[in-house]
Amino acid sequence: MPDTDRAPAAPEPYEKRHKRAAPWAPGGRGTREPLDPHAPPPAPGGLGWTVRPAALAEDQVDDGPPCPPPGTAEDATDFDPGFGDIRLTEARQDIVIGRWQGVRDLFAVTGDNWPRRTHRLRVLSNAAAAGSVSETWAEAEPGNPDALVLRAATEVVRVFDEAIALHGGVRPGKGSGVAESRLDGVVRSCLRAADASPLDPAPWISLLTVARLYGKGVRGPELQRWWDGLRRRDPHNVEGHTQLLRYFSARWHGTHGRMYGFARDAAAVAPQGSPLPVLVQIARVEEFRYVIESAAAQGTPPPCETGQHWQHEIAVTDARRTYARWLGGRPEGPLLPEEVGSLNYLTHALCLAGLDAAASDAFALLGGRAARAPWSYTGDPEGQFTAYRRARRGAGRDGG
Template sequence: MTPPPPLGRPRRKGGPAFDPALDDAALATARDALARGRWAAARDLLAGTGDDWDRRGHRLVVLAEGAGSAARAREWQLAEPGSPDASALLACAAVRRAVAGGESPDTARAACLAAARLAPADPSPWLAVLVLAHRTGTDDERARAFDQVRARHRDHHHAHHLMAACLAERQRGDRDDPLHEVYDFASWAAEQAPADSPLAVLPVVAHAERYRVLARAGLEPRDPARSGHWTGRRARQVMKAAFDWWLEWDVDDGTAHPRRKIDLNYLAHAKLHEGRPAETAALLTRIGPHATPAPWSYPDRDPRKAFQAACRATFGAA
């Protein structure tokens, strides 16, 4: 299990590899301690996360990635029977193992449901069910898991990104359809979200996810610069709406501003292939050396390097 949206995407050899913990130093510390067999730091981290559901989901996903995370979670359960945090970590670790083929999906799902019973308000066990259903379940199972997450946290970013990926993968053999259900889903979610929600960029996420599926099926070039997927009136409207949203909220008042939560890497990529490299360069300058530190960003891509490479392919210069 990895933060969205790179689920199922292999890292390029020789490319940049960022820590899945991103800029969450406390998470990185707890994860490293867990790998050494010490679960107390993970317990303190999750207790301090409280009901920040997006952050909790990300932290659980990263903590569960270690090979020994399931064993550490069981030790934690023995020491603190009934701990919802230990149960949630075990559920996420079980899903990670099931996705990798090292555990039965039924066993992983049972662990998720056990965690959900201990913490009825927590969407994280249902997020784990959604991750599992994405790899091993049916369309109905994915939809039910997503509904359970959304019932507990309506604007859960990881779940929305993951559901967009699930929907984009339907009809793999078809050419791109402007009426594809992933676009409808993304538009609906963006309309339902609060005005300051990063889900405003979900239509761009849907556009990128659909391109990923088409490229994997050989229906679009692997190089986006050679694809028409990012061109055309509809694509321009989607990119413009998302970019305008970002500009509207682009202020720096020293607070945890909503623009820090948006997946700016999508916007940078989109603006470039819309034929507007100057805006892309300005956007990347504001992003900094990496994409947004939020858990739903691309942790395994450096947008500056991607921009430079795409500029060379598209315009002949960086």
């Protein structure tokens, strides 16, 4: 095992290494070359190591599910974004009152559990966006890489909020309206975080997220570098894959076909028991949103019967395949908070596809832990989640 207690040699700044290709440099943005999202991940050599606390007491190690089993109240539906992660809830409360120390301690015990760290960072960056905790922490501990990672992720949340405000409270699509100079500043913040925490996939997820806001997208070589940066550190990261999937969607810089192709390719090579196959269900939700919202913007009815979007043969086959690949190969045990968001997408698809027994199994894992997306795109999220859960309780395992 590498010696993580030994400080690494300072890496050459990322912007210096890739100055010519940087899209935020003068003249850097031009024709976008094709991205190969499924080339073998680059070799991991030369990444360096993030400096973490030298030793954690035994009771400080975050080595198990940080949440209780699904809710004690049988029908309680809980939309808390922490998904039952008690330590995360405590750190989020610290942010509300302006304290950063609990956030620092949480990231320290999370260590290199990348799925859990990704989930926690997403929740905390959203909580921090309205205040100054991320800046205060970075100023108080300028050598702490976790502080820079949180600050970069928080800047991404803020710039998306700015884009939404520019569109009158509606989520933007291609042509966000945010000035490129503002986006370039966010990119530089992400690159500083990447240099400070060279093993962490989070800054690369942040880069893939903010890439969508550029009106003409990001040049192919640079997007490929950011994608490689993620896969080199966490090749099966669901959040990072989801951000690139959205970049390839018709809403942003691609087409339905390219989005589905990316999702199916990623699902095909995912290890058994990985949640990555749920990308196909996320793609179906993105297509549905685009069709419905485009029709609403034009004042016309949807072009087809929306129920068939979820119930036609391909949709049903895809949902059944994801259930088999993910839940069929998943180790026994309680659902972890970092799995809850993805399982809501699969459960939604199973319910609308009429796969009642598989949906029952999914609800048995979820308990009452609900995510507003994707339920909010097809109606009242609480009403749907609660009604489907009650209707499918005890249906058994799907044999198809």
